[in-house]
Amino acid sequence: MTRKTALSRRPPLARVLLLGAATLTFSSQGAHAQAMPEPLYVKAGHVMLDPAVGTFETDKTLVVQDGKVTGIVDGFAVPAGAHVIDLRDRWVLPGLIDSHVHLTSDVEEGSGRTLSAAAQAMNGIGKAQIMLNQGFTTVADLNGEAEAVFALRDAVDEGLVMGPHILAAGAAIAAHGGHGDVNGQRREVVLALRSPSVCSGADDCRRATREMIMMGADLVKVAVTGGVLSNTNAGLGQQLTDAEIAAVVDAAHHMGRRVTAHAHGADGIEAFLRAGGDSIEHGTFIDAEGVRMLQKTDRYFIPTLLVGEIITRKAKAPGPGGMSPAQREKALAVGPKMIDAARRVHAAGARIAFGTDVVSNGPETANAREFVLLTQAGLSPLEAIRTATVNGADHLGLSAQAGALTPGHDADLIAVSANPLQDVSILQKVSFVMKTGHVVRD
Numbered sequence: 001m002t003r004k005t006a007l008s009r010r011p012p013l014a015r016v017l018l019l020g021a022a023t024l025t026f027s028s029q030g031a032h033a034q035a036m037p038e039p040l041y042v043k044a045g046h047v048m049l050d051p052a053v054g055t056f057e058t059d060k061t062l063v064v065q066d067g068k069v070t071g072i073v074d075g076f077a078v079p080a081g082a083h084v085i086d087l088r089d090r091w092v093l094p095g096l097i098d099s100h101v102h103l104t105s106d107v108e109e110g111s112g113r114t115l116s117a118a119a120q121a122m123n124g125i126g127k128a129q130i131m132l133n134q135g136f137t138t139v140a141d142l143n144g145e146a147e148a149v150f151a152l153r154d155a156v157d158e159g160l161v162m163g164p165h166i167l168a169a170g171a172a173i174a175a176h177g178g179h180g181d182v183n184g185q186r187r188e189v190v191l192a193l194r195s196p197s198v199c200s201g202a203d204d205c206r207r208a209t210r211e212m213i214m215m216g217a218d219l220v221k222v223a224v225t226g227g228v229l230s231n232t233n234a235g236l237g238q239q240l241t242d243a244e245i246a247a248v249v250d251a252a253h254h255m256g257r258r259v260t261a262h263a264h265g266a267d268g269i270e271a272f273l274r275a276g277g278d279s280i281e282h283g284t285f286i287d288a289e290g291v292r293m294l295q296k297t298d299r300y301f302i303p304t305l306l307v308g309e310i311i312t313r314k315a316k317a318p319g320p321g322g323m324s325p326a327q328r329e330k331a332l333a334v335g336p337k338m339i340d341a342a343r344r345v346h347a348a349g350a351r352i353a354f355g356t357d358v359v360s361n362g363p364e365t366a367n368a369r370e371f372v373l374l375t376q377a378g379l380s381p382l383e384a385i386r387t388a389t390v391n392g393a394d395h396l397g398l399s400a401q402a403g404a405l406t407p408g409h410d411a412d413l414i415a416v417s418a419n420p421l422q423d424v425s426i427l428q429k430v431s432f433v434m435k436t437g438h439v440v441r442d
């Protein structure tokens with residue numbers, strides 16, 4: 001489940017390719033470009049080394065070598081001739097983590113199912129660059145055409161294209177005819193486009209889970225309830241049976257993968273947590289029992305408030321607005337309720353990780369708008385920052401690499417021009433991005 005695990009799968013051929021022309025073009029962005037022999041010194045006027053502590057320390061220099069933070073020193077004295085990045089007028093934080101994106105398709109553009117896998121992967125290259133430029137140095141892709149998403153992840157890992165570290169689920173495990181299947185098409189089309197991740201019966205859902213892992217899933221996504229953007233009026237309650245959900249969780253855990261659930265209805269949320277699942281995406285209709293179970297099991301809740309805001313706006317817009325009647329009805333049921341769910345989960349003290357369910361660079365849909373929405377749900381700016389740093393890393397099993405800048409962590413960092421603890425919306429205007437020691441945006 002760690003990036004290391006994912007990397008060990010890579011064929012040696014790709015490393016050979018890196019020695020070719022691609023190195024010249026992309027090495028400054030690649031996660032595995034040649035290690036720098038000399039340390040790099042990042043002078044930070046204000047730096048939040050560990051969001052779990054949550055304070056900005058002033059006038060520190062971060063020593064970066066081999067893509068990692070190797071030391072923190074007081075003040076700005078560096079050896080003569082050293083390679084220096086000057087962020088003395090900025091607020092520096094760990095790179096952000098969005099635990100719920102769709103790089104090869106998104107809510108603004110529909111499912112993209114009619115595109116070839118190759119075209120979807122190409123689509124993802126642009127989205128990956130946008131995410132990284134906005135300061136998201138690690139993302140979890142939670143549903144897409146499996147071949148496209150895995151190819152994109154691997155290309156970023158090999159330094160062939162620019163993007164954040166990607167953990168990829170491939171296609172979501174889902175019920176035949178449910179959220180995640182190809183709905184609203186004639187049968188021949190459905191059969192041609194249907195993902196191998198769609199299943200019926202516990203054995204078949206175990207098969208689907210194993211097949212996604214075989215294809216390359218770092219983690220498993222399962223759609224346990226209906227969803228807004230599937231073109232069917234099948235509701236928002238539990239769709240996979242208790243036995244099917246248990247089989248998915250069991251199969252994933254036996255292969256060392258975490259499982260996260262798309263879940264709106266309270267019945268699906270509770271069935272998934274009872275089955276030992278790891279985290280809840282959306283969680284729109286979570287009830288008191290669901291919140292109690294979240295706390296008791298210490299699982300993460302990913303509120304995806306940004307997609308809630310976007311689908312509400314789309315559903316209320318006059319005219320068809322790109323939504324079918326079935327989608328519009330569900331969007332109006334879900335969108336306005338998401339912030340209330342986040343408010344109740346946060347008030348109860350359950351753990352929250354940052355996830356948007358979108359990838360966009362429009363001013364009203366930039367992923368970092370989620371920070372503002374989280375504060376509207378009652379989180380302090382620091383609590384909101386934690387969801388996208390230490391909590392996100394913990395949720396994805398990446399605490400040793402990501403989410404903090406204390407020595408030993410990857411040199412994934414961002415900078416903004418004002419204190420985000422005073423105005424968290426400044427995170428929508430990230431002005432500097434470094435990924436594994438390489439400057440991506442300056």
Ligand SMILES: [Zn+2]
Binds near residue numbers: 100101102143357
């Ligand atoms: Zn999603």
